[in-house]
Structure formats: structure tokens, C-alpha cells
Amino acid sequence: MTPADATGLPASAEIPPELATRFVDHGAIARNVGRIREITGTSVMAVVKADGFGHGWREVALTALDAGAEWLGVATVDEAIAIRHAGITAPTLCWLADPWTNLAEAVRTGITVSCANRPTLVAVAAAAVETGVRAQVQLEIDTGMSRGGASETEWDDLCLQAASEEAAGHLVVTGIWSHLALAESPDPGVNDGQVAAFRLGVELARLRGLRPALLHLANSAGALEHPETRLDLVRCGASLYGIETVHDRSHGLEPAMRLVSRVTQLRRVAEGTGVSYNHLFVSDRPTTLALVPVGYADGIPRELSRGGEVVIRGRRHPVVGAISMDQFVVDVGDRPVELGDEVVLLGSPTRGEPDAQEWADLTGTIAHEILTGLGGRMARRHRYETGRV
Structure with a gap:
């Protein structure tokens, strides 16, 4: 269980201080280079x-x-x-x-x-x-x-x-x-x-x-x-960062970026509640909505308003309502979610998380555009095999 401080919230040392953080895995980059060299000679x-x-x-x-x-x-x-x-x-x-x-x-x-x-x-x-x-x-x-x-x-x-x-x-x-x-x-x-x-x-x-x-x-x-x-x-380029560019082929590459944010608001809503601009989504049951403080100004495609998913506590949850400039809403249903919980936007498909290719497929583009479009107010931290950040 995540340690908590006197407020009952998860301990601040466990949560990046930024609203959204791109963690770059240099072990994955090094292994991708090795894989390319092994295949090509x-x-x-x-x-x-x-x-x-x-x-x-x-x-x-x-x-x-x-x-x-x-x-x-x-x-x-x-x-x-x-x-x-x-x-x-x-x-x-x-x-x-x-x-x-x-x-x-x-x-x-x-x-x-x-x-x-x-x-x-x-x-x-x-x-x-x-x-x-x-x-x-x-x-x-x-x-x-x-x-x-x-x-x-x-x-x-x-x-x-x-x-x-x-x-x-x-x-x-x-x-x-x-x-x-x-x-x-x-x-x-x-x-x-x-x-x-x-x-x-x-x-x-x-x-x-x-x-x-x-x-x-x-x-x-x-x-x-x-x-x-x-x-x-x-x-x-693409393969260095873990993007598979050949249709229906896998070459053992690893995504080098993990994008995380956190839950900053939770609200319980009744059936029939409209969510975000123009009520693009209306709840069909009582449910809990989680707010994630990142949006299209940070490179989150608005097209993910329909079909996008994130991972909280190891489970996928759908993005609901229109993605805004600096925030979006997730329907977590009746699952146990708390303020401060990590929200994985991009990660590893081997862990059941979305990756840049999934976003690209949902939005009609390529993974390259997804990765190069991220930024805005997002921080970037580098992780090495030694655990140093």
C-alpha cells in the first residue's frame, strides 16, 4: 500500500511533483540499439x-x-x-x-x-x-x-x-x-x-x-x-525509441517512454450526467469520475476523447467527455481509486498499458507524431539501469 502523510493522501515522495512526467528508459534505448545491430550487422x-x-x-x-x-x-x-x-x-x-x-x-x-x-x-x-x-x-x-x-x-x-x-x-x-x-x-x-x-x-x-x-x-x-x-x-530513428514501423512485424523493440500523471479530483455522479464540453459523454449509470490534469496543450490528442484509455491501479479505464486544453476525465466506475493515484497514459503493452502506436491507431496518425507532439507543461526525467533519475 502507498504510504500516506497526515492528510491521508499518498506520500509526496512517491509521486512526481509535476502534473505529468515523461520517464525515458535509457536501458530500453540501449537494448534497442543492440537489437538493431544484431539484426542488421x-x-x-x-x-x-x-x-x-x-x-x-x-x-x-x-x-x-x-x-x-x-x-x-x-x-x-x-x-x-x-x-x-x-x-x-x-x-x-x-x-x-x-x-x-x-x-x-x-x-x-x-x-x-x-x-x-x-x-x-x-x-x-x-x-x-x-x-x-x-x-x-x-x-x-x-x-x-x-x-x-x-x-x-x-x-x-x-x-x-x-x-x-x-x-x-x-x-x-x-x-x-x-x-x-x-x-x-x-x-x-x-x-x-x-x-x-x-x-x-x-x-x-x-x-x-x-x-x-x-x-x-x-x-x-x-x-x-x-x-x-x-x-x-x-x-x-523510430526503432531507437521502440516504434515498430513494419506492418504486422515485431522485432523485439521496447518503448522508451512512459508517460504518467495522477488523479487530482474525484466525483461521484448520477446516471444521466453530462461530462465536459458539449456533453460528449453522458453517464448511463451512477459512476465515479477521475480528473487527470493534462490535455491537448500538452500533446494529448483530442481524438482520444472517443476510445482512449488509461491505466490506474493496473486496470484500464476509458477517457470520457471531450479532452480539454489542460485536463480530461476518466470513468473509473466503482473501482477503488484515490486522489494522487498514478495514471499511466503511455507505457508498455506487455503490462497491458497503451503505447504510442495504440494512440496513433485511434487517432489516424503514426506513433512518431504522437511522441514528438508531447511536451507543453510535461516534465521529462531520465532513468538509467542504475536506477538514477
Whole structure:
């Protein structure tokens, strides 16, 4: 039984002081890295963009590197520079550079800059001249995503420019990469077109005199399910945090985030009682309602107003009524629930708790969006194998 103080409430030492807390399990992150390495047999890039998918980029980066990841990957130049300012010297790739970003600082601090078009490549070369540091560059080719990367018609021009800048001593092309569009399908051969286009692009780059040391194509889904995409390096974001990205497949990954709040109000209501805005829910029996002090301003999707569940004292209970900006209501029926009881919003399915994928299925999105959308007034605490927080 939870200890209580003089008020009869659970002892404050047992309850996080924050209204909602994201606990990040670094043991799970390390084991996920180990699982990725075991399955792929390749070098791993730990993707820590978007504040480590909401888990805290710095702490995740250090754990992933300690667990055997060799590279870090981020989206923006600013994210990459922050890694260097934190004293982390591991090879780091950023892939959303453009001529207007802080390229000089990126080059000076040894960031590997992805270039998908000639103007960006020329700007990186200029930054190298400005700083007196030879830039490290990787070229991105579009092989079927139709998003980032040089198109088939642009690729030869990009390679020619890269070879010219390399010969001038301004930069070195250390890698070529692309991104998979269909790898979430478990169907064999789903990536064959992109793999073939990638190999043709690499062959052309070599004909133009480039000698990239690293070739990489696989995201998390490709890394875990499609061996033909693994090449020299796999870029893993979702899988690092325990998200299974391949339909109907499990690879032994563990969710790295546990989101908890607490019960701050309880009320007994009669049959026919309307709950929250517009009385989206009306009780069909006498019941007890519990208030949870977190809402859509903190990243709780309003769509969970219908079908969402939380866990209190090891039992699931439904969210009822419209989720508000900073609170929502749970129907606990006649179960024994007290003020201060822990409310598990996200946890481990192995314990019968919702996870980000369950929320994603209920709200019509993906687990990535759920995790990166959490925040607002939520605290974040890091848990390590030693029990240190």
C-alpha cells in the first residue's frame, strides 16, 4: 500500500511533483540499439532529430553512442551544431541544409552536411573557404521518394560540381544516400526499384571521380525488414525509441517512454450526467469520475476523447467527455481509486498499458507524431539501469 502523510493522501515522495512526467528508459534505448545491430550487422546512425523524438536529444545521443551507434543524424544545421556545442564529437549528419543556414559553423565544427542540389553544395564550398576547413559532404539522390534529394536530371550536374569542389580542396564527399518510401511494407521486392536507382546513381558518381566511403539507404523499416537496403550504414530513428514501423512485424523493440500523471479530483455522479464540453459523454449509470490534469496543450490528442484509455491501479479505464486544453476525465466506475493515484497514459503493452502506436491507431496518425507532439507543461526525467533519475 502507498504510504500516506497526515492528510491521508499518498506520500509526496512517491509521486512526481509535476502534473505529468515523461520517464525515458535509457536501458530500453540501449537494448534497442543492440537489437538493431544484431539484426542488421551494420553500422548504426542514431537519429536524434526533433529533440530525440521527444525523448531528449542529448541524453539519447549519449546512450545510443555508448550502446554502439557510430553516427548521429539530425534534420537541421542548428540541431547538428547543438550536438557539437554539447561536447559530442561523434560523426553527425544533417540533411536539411540550404544556402541560408549557418553553414560556416557547421563546417568549422566538423558536421557532415547533406547536399541535394548544386546551390547548397556551392554554399558549403564557400563556407569551407571562409573557415579554412575542408567540408565533409554527403550527396542525397532521390530514388523514388519525390521529396528530398537530387532528381535524376539534376544528379549528374551535382556530381560534376562535387568532383570539381573536391579537386579544389574545398570539400570531400564522404557518402551518398537516399530515403525509402515503401519500406513499411513487409513485401519482398517492395524496394527493388529504389535500390536499382540508387546503385545507378552511385555508379554515375564514381564515373565522375567521386569515391564515397559510405552508402546508406535504409531507415528503421528497411534496416529491420529489408536486408537489400542495409548497405554500409542504417539510419534508425523510430526503432531507437521502440516504434515498430513494419506492418504486422515485431522485432523485439521496447518503448522508451512512459508517460504518467495522477488523479487530482474525484466525483461521484448520477446516471444521466453530462461530462465536459458539449456533453460528449453522458453517464448511463451512477459512476465515479477521475480528473487527470493534462490535455491537448500538452500533446494529448483530442481524438482520444472517443476510445482512449488509461491505466490506474493496473486496470484500464476509458477517457470520457471531450479532452480539454489542460485536463480530461476518466470513468473509473466503482473501482477503488484515490486522489494522487498514478495514471499511466503511455507505457508498455506487455503490462497491458497503451503505447504510442495504440494512440496513433485511434487517432489516424503514426506513433512518431504522437511522441514528438508531447511536451507543453510535461516534465521529462531520465532513468538509467542504475536506477538514477
